Every structure is written in structure tokens, then in C-alpha cells.
Amino acid sequence: FQAVGQILAGLVQCGAWGCFDEFNRIDISVLSVISTQLQTIRSALVNKVNRFPFEGVEIDLDMKVGVFITMNPGYAGRTELPESVKALFRPVVCILPDLEMICMISLFSDGFLQAKVLAKKMTVLYKLAREQLSKQSHYDWGLRALTAVLRMAGVMKRASPELPETLVLMRALRDMNYPKFVYEDVPLFLDLIKDLFPGKDCPRVEYAGFNEAVVKVLESNKYILLPVQMDKVVQLYETMMTRHSTMVVGPTGGGKTVVINTLCDAQTQMGLMTKTYTINPK
Template sequence: QVEVWLNHVLDSMRATVRDEMTEAVMAYEEKPREQWLFDYPAQVALSCTQIWWTTEVGIAFARVEEGYENAMKEYHKKQVTQLNTLVTMLLGQLSKGDRQKIMTICTIDVHARDVVAKMIAQKVDNAQAFIWLSQLRHRWSDEERHCFANICDAQFLYSYEYLGNTPRLVITPLTDRCYITLTQSLHLTMSGAPAGPAGTGKTETTKDLGRALGIMVYVFNCSEQMDYKSCGNIYKGLSQTGAWGCFDEFNRISVEVLSVVAVQVKSVQDAIREKKKSFNFLGEDINLVPSVGIFITMNPGYAGRTELPENLKALFRPCAMVVPDFELICEIMLVAEGFIEARALARKFITLYQLCKELLSKQDHYDWGLRAIKSVLVVAGSLKRGDPERPEDQVLMRSLRDFNIPKIVTDDVPVFMGLIGDLFPALDVPRKRDLNFESFVRQAVLDLRLQAEDNFVLKVVQLEELLTVRHSVFVVGNAGTGKSQVMRSLNKTYQIMKRRPVWTDLNPKAVTNDELFGIINPATREWKDGK
């Protein structure tokens, strides 16, 4: 039977991850870390790095208590050396998977280094200090051959879900605080509810905590169309697999559905509290895996959002999220992309975005937030690897300029160029041009019987550059400025290059949302696909 076989697959997946971890923890000290990394899958290597970090800090504390004062400082030096080794590796030639793996370990290592530095600065001398207890600490228990994660007074068993080679978040003081709130709410069998404006990392922090505990996290975007049955089905699935569900923008669901949802969530929480193996949910007996967690995120004060009913509020612990420390995030991401002078460059980067926000005109399509910062950093990383000899400030300046110029309106261009000139004085880096591609564009433009002006060709090239880093692109401008023709030219260029583009015209006024995206039939629960 399929379901029996699938359950066996799940069990053997967990057993394999656990087995690899047992082996990796033991082998950690046998060879230099940068060689050890390549012997194990990314998830295993990362977890074991974290286990050993906890162990080594523990050893350092023990030595401090024995009267050896500099133990922590020496460990800090060791960490810095290890981190520099990783950054040097990032500059070399690596396969895509290995690069991702080392970037992730780098990100976590930077945080580990900062925690130790903070403890040295505050002269912490025993392992019971809150600054240390409030960290997510992984430990390996030899008797039980299990990995546990401890934070404050809560302890979680690692779930050994194979998550693959996934990137991890930069851990800021805000992330730390959010971790404490979410883990405490799980510890008290409540659910967590991070709330705050867009781009503060509500969903990402929840996903990241799940990754740290080896748990699968499913994110559901809530909409007005969710009724109590579809919510109930999701909870039913989560309870039986022990995965976490993160319900994004939960307060979009209509109030009458929410009060039923409250009853459903409560029945799941009660079952966990009573340590039941199975419980009755919506009239069916289902199995319960106690690691299940339900999280909701909310955007306060948006249009079309409702207040949560009281019986639902009582089940969730709120956690307020504020705008994180962009400079820290930017610095660590630059380190992970292989930049050496990350701190100075991060400061320039964030200053530029602050000034843009304040000095440029207010356009609907401008975004100087976290997501925009992240996409520029990815571009900068690929430019750096493509041209490793070029000085770093030139690489960053080029990516900031060439990535932002396309979206800036004509009146703002001189201001923006002025800001870049002030922050990166006396740097004039030429655009990175692909002359081969440009000749194809010119040919396509002429085939469409248009004039191949330099400005027009530039716009087509910019559209192509944006499409490589973005899933979707808006082309904005007044009527008659050639928006459709730019897209047609790029489409034609792709045809000439034998890339087989597909072009579909849709008029949003002629299609309803449900026709476009699909809808669930409330009576039969059947899904009808969109266009």
C-alpha cells in the first residue's frame, strides 16, 4: 500500500539524517573543519557546527571557572580564523551546492562569533548567564543518540526532517528576541503570532526557527476565500505529520471563519497539552504528532484586514516585530557573498538607501526596503565572482547603479547619480555590456520595423537584466513611451536567440480574479484551475 510505503520513506529519511549526524559529530575533531564540511550534507554539517559551537563555549566556560581567564578570548580568536578560512573559500571556485553550504555556515558562524564577542565584552564568566541561556543551543546527547535544541528553559528534540541545502537568515538581536517568544509559546503549548509591518521578517523568522529545529514549515497565504473547512483540513494534516504551519496575513480571513478556526486550534492545543496519541478533530479520530506548531503572522492596519476575535487571541502569544538592523544584515550577506571589506561597504549601501528614501520623489514603485537590498546583494555577489580582480567598491557601486537606474524616474536620476558620486567618490565604472546580446537586440528592433536607438536598446537590455533576478517585472511609464514595444523587442530577441519565449496577452479588466487564479467550489470542495 502506498501510504505504508510512504511512511517507511519518512522514517528512513529521519533515520538517515540522524545517522549522518551521529557520524559527523564524532568525526568533527579528526580533521580540519574546512575539509570536514565537504564530507557531509549541508544540513548535517550546519547542525553539527552548531552542536560543536555550544560544546566549545561550554568548555571555555569550564576553563574560565578553573581560573584560566583568557579561555573565551582564545576561542574567539579560533572562531575568527575559522570564519576567515570560509570567506577565502568563497572567493575560490566552488560548485553551486558547496557555495550555498559554505555561505549558510558563514552566516551562522558570524552570529556565533558575535555572541562570544558580546560575552567577552560583558565579562560573562559562567554558563548560567542569560545572554548565553537565551541563545538557541544545539547539543548532542550520547546516551540517547539524539540532538536537542535548548533555549531559556525550553527544550526541543531535533526533528531530523531532511530540509536540503537551504539558505539561513542573518540572526539579528530582533531574531533572537522573536526566537525566545516563539519557543516559549511552544513550550507552554500555545501558538505564536508575530505581528508588524511588511519586510520585518515575520514569516522568514518562523521558517528559520523551523529549519534550526529540523522541522518542515509550510507557509499558507491566507485570503478571503479560505473557509473553515479548508483551514480544518490544513490543521488535520499538520497534526498528523507534526509539521509547522505558518498562516501568513491571517487577519485577511473573514471574522465568522476565524471564530470556528479558534475552536479547531484549541482542540489541537488541548490534545498536545494532554499528551494524547490520537484525538477527535471535526468528528474524526486522527493521530497526533506532538511537534506540531501553528503560527500566524499579521500586518496591522492594512486595508481589508479584520481584528481577531477574543477567543482566538487567547490561544496565540503575540510577538511584535520592528524594522531590523539593515546594516548588520547587509554586512553579513556581503561577507557570505565573499566581500572582504564588508563593514565599510554595508555602511555606504545603507546610507545610500536611507538618502534615496528621503531625497527622491515618492513614487509608487520605489522600494528601498529589505527585499530590494537583498536582490542588489545577490547581483553584487555574481558580479564579484564574474570579475574577481576588480576592487570591491567598484563592484558594489556598479550593481547599485545598474540595478536601480532602470526604475528611477527621469527627474530623480541626477539626484541618484549625485548620491552615488558622493558615496563612491572618483569612481566611474563602465556598465557591464554584453555586445553580442546587444547586436541581437538591434536586429530584433529592426525586424519589428522600429528605430534601434541607443536609449531604446538600453531599455531592452535593462529589462533582460531585471528578469534574471526578479520573478516578475512591471514596466511603467506614460502612454506612448514604448512600454509594449520594449517587451515585444525582448520577446523577438529571445526568438532570434532560439530561447522559445511564450507571450500571452491578458486584459485584467476582462478576467475576474477567480477565473485567473482558480477557485474552490464550496459545495463539492473541488478545485477549478485558473487560466
């Protein structure tokens, strides 16, 4: 609450607007203190004072200040807002976004002529995957995951304009989702893609020089060349190119360290010096 108090004091003095995202993730005991801080600011605004006491210090008040909060009620790990906090804010309810419409507009803007049909296929695939695949904490079938695929599809379309549009989207959907699946879900997801894109075969992309570098690194470290593990290195390489941060998840002895180290050594062999720094999260 002290950190939030400092932020609020800064907003009040400079007249800025502040938006607190996922506000109901804050612990209920802290929310009660924050509600008192907000009530103090509101009273100062109602009384139109130039200065007022806040957290033991007298500060200036800029009347242009505004405080907004966003929240997702009903989610796990979220707190129900106390009535004292609710009373300070005017509610604005947002409906679920039309995913198909968003996909269609994004595909059209990237030059896809069959955007309407492809947008339908994308949203149906994500709906079926959400219903039929196993429930994992790292699976995401929402708008954020869809926009990442759309960005990748746009990049592929510009890089290979001669490829059929259905093949471009099929490859983006497969390559952006494939790395995150647990072993049992892989064949199910590939079958869903085959059903939605019948008769289309989309081989994995070969990266000039990189695949050969991966083989050399694995052989030099005396590892048996397993296609599944080599492909996992390529998947990590693709993920690192399209995501800001990456989490490698798996059981002890599952090959996480080998995959990470192989990627680093392969990139170093190709002239891209890559170093790893281990940080203890504890």
C-alpha cells in the same frame, strides 16, 4: 476557512508544525471561524485525547502538532487579530534587523575586503532614497531589496575580480534599482549614487551580441532607435536574469509591449528560443 481547516486537519493528523505567514491579512469574518477551529485543536491537546471531532469528521491527534503565525501589525490591508485568536498564541516580538550588519557580513562572505565601508554606503543610500524619492507602490527599500543587490554584487565580484570593489557595488546598486524608477526619480537616484561614490564613473555593461540583436530587431520593425528605449530592453534583460518574476509597469502607449517583444525577438535571434503566452488575468 475551509482551506485553512483542511490544512489544520492535516497538521493535526501527521504531527507536523505549520507556520501561517502574514496571518492578519485574512478577513476578520474568516478569522473568527479559524479561531474556533484552533480552539478545538487546543482543547484536544489539553485533554490529551487520541481522536476528536473536527469540522464534522472525527480525526486522529498527534501530540507533536504545532501551529505558528507571523504578522506585521499596523500595515495597510492588515486586520487586528480578535482577542479570541490572540489568547491561543504566545507572542514573540522581533526587532528591526540591523541592515548595516547584514550587508557587512554578506559582503565579507563574498570576498569584499572593504565590506564595512561599503555596507555603510549601501544602507545610507537606501535611507536617503526612501526619504527623498517619490512614494511609489512598487518601490521597496527594505531587507528583501538589499539582499537582491548583495546577491548581484557577489556574482559581479566573482565574474570580474579585477574590478575595484567600490565600482562593483556601485554597478550592482545602480543596475538593480534603475529599472524600477519612474522618470522623475532617475536623476535624483543617480545623483545620490554620485554623492556616495565621488569621482567614480561606471558605464553601462555591454552584453556581447545582445545589444546588436536589439538594434536589428528594432530596425527590422521600423522603429526609431531611441537610446532610452534600447536601454530599457537591456534593463528588462538584466532584471529577468536576477529576478524570479518581473512586472512591467507604465501608462498606455508607454512602450511596454515593444520592450517585451523586442527582448523576445533579440533572444530568439541569439539562438535562445523565446515565446510569449498572453494570459487574461480576468
